[in-house]
Amino acid sequence: MDIETSTVREITSATDVVPTGGALGAEVRNIDLKSLDDTSFAALLEAFHRHSVLLIREQHLTDQDLIAFSRRFGDLDFAPIQENGRRFVEGLPEIYIVSNVKVNGEAIGSLGAGEAVWHTDMSYLDTPPIASALYALEIPPVGGNTSFCSMYAVYDALPSELKRRVADLKIKHDGTYNSGGFVRQGVTPTDDPRTSPGAIHPLVCTHPASGRQMLYLGRRRNAYLVGLELADSEALLDELWSYVARPEFAWEHVWKVGDLVIWDNRSTMHRRDPFDDHARRIMHRTQIKGTERPR
Template identity: 50%
Template sequence: MAIRHTPITPALGATIEGVDLAEITPAEFRQVHEIWKKHHVVVLRGQRLTNAQFERFSAMIGELDPPPNQGAGRKSVPGYPNLYVVSNRKNAQGEPIGALGDGEASWHTDMSYLERPPLASMLWSVELPSTGGDTWFASMPAALRAMPADLVARVRRLAIKHDGTYDSGGNLRKGMVANDDPRESVGTLHPIVIVQPETGEHTLYLGRRRNAWIAGLPVDESERLLNIIWSYATMPEITLRHQWKLGDVVLWNNLTTMHRRDAFPADEVRTLHRSQIKGKYVLASPIQQEAA
């Protein structure tokens, strides 16, 4: 069967059919990769995989990152240290086998507090609740295009400090000290507008809203401007809602999208295995790139 794809929304996302990730060939991967670069998020349904096959496909995109230090610590898939578990399931000792529990995860970009943030992330559904737990994505290039010219002119000269104190579930990361002064928290500066290193596309680059700070501005002024930016970044018309089915694999560009998760019933189980592609770029704004 030939590989074919169907756009999900005008702003982002495509479903891909005709490829079995368990046996994907280099030629098939090149087609999937090109579709992903154009649409930022791709969905491949009905995949029957082992962890080894999921890891193999992930590694075709780039070098894998180990699990991040979430509120529950680092939670790897047993025997696969580069894959990690997103789950509310607990073991016989009552300890969580994965991270992020069953609550809502707010809009964020994965590990944006690093100097070289991850290039891509991927989830594979293993266990699902009867309802809830949907994952939402937002297109940052589309958000930038929707912003008025005077706002773009202002923010393209500014940078945000991306906080590393809390994970996307609002939990304090292991080894971090609670801190809600964004000027003092642990984090990294990135331009608000970046050039996507592998495609040249201009895009907003946002992380977590909590503890974000626009460098050089008083906190109250930074908060007002961040609220305006986030209002464009989370507009319904630039978002995609993914309702999970067993066997789904979803791959997204971590430099051009944000994502969030709906809560789901605490007495039901949701388990997904996750991979992440290690970042290799220090992000640059169009102004920095022009000056280079």
């Protein structure tokens, strides 16, 4: 989707926020994240809450730069420990690598080259991350695009009767599988959503910064609406997820090297297209630690 230049919003005299024209997202232009002063960051944060996803191109960041920028949003989560017992970047536990590249037969990152289905990061935790920042170091010639979906827009589009039905429901967010479909380390797989591990959150939440209501679905596999018969839960979840698939609620980003995208993990979901596993894709990610349970 092309950036619409007719709706430019100014951060400073030289830096502009340009909405994507979709249901969410904006590109922030003429900005260097390594030299962002407090006034400009405050405006950037306001734009983040307004648009839910920010794209910042042509950055030249070390891992330390990425960590320093991300920490302005809050404390950071550590990347998970991998099957080899290590985190990805020695001495920098905040850096998570999303990559299909292998060195000497060992993966340098997670999630491979396959599709990553619609999801919210780590919603299976009691206190999920506030946001995620993803920085592109190497990208394939085609594929690997990331799409974002506005859960504000999805909720707003629900018919009144459906909003009434879901208003007081709670949903279990499964902790068995990651967004690439792989079983998480130390978890015994099960496909019964009533007994699988995970956190229980309200299905309809209020964003603590914007005050807007949003649908908080997390991910489809092994999700369960607490207290319903399994068949009833599956049917209602299928109905809700049918709204997520609608293109009018989404924006797709085609990556370039040097792109940084930061998204609100509470008001959005995201997915990734598959790509040729013979191509290289290396992305470094940070996550801003959650401070409260969804409510």
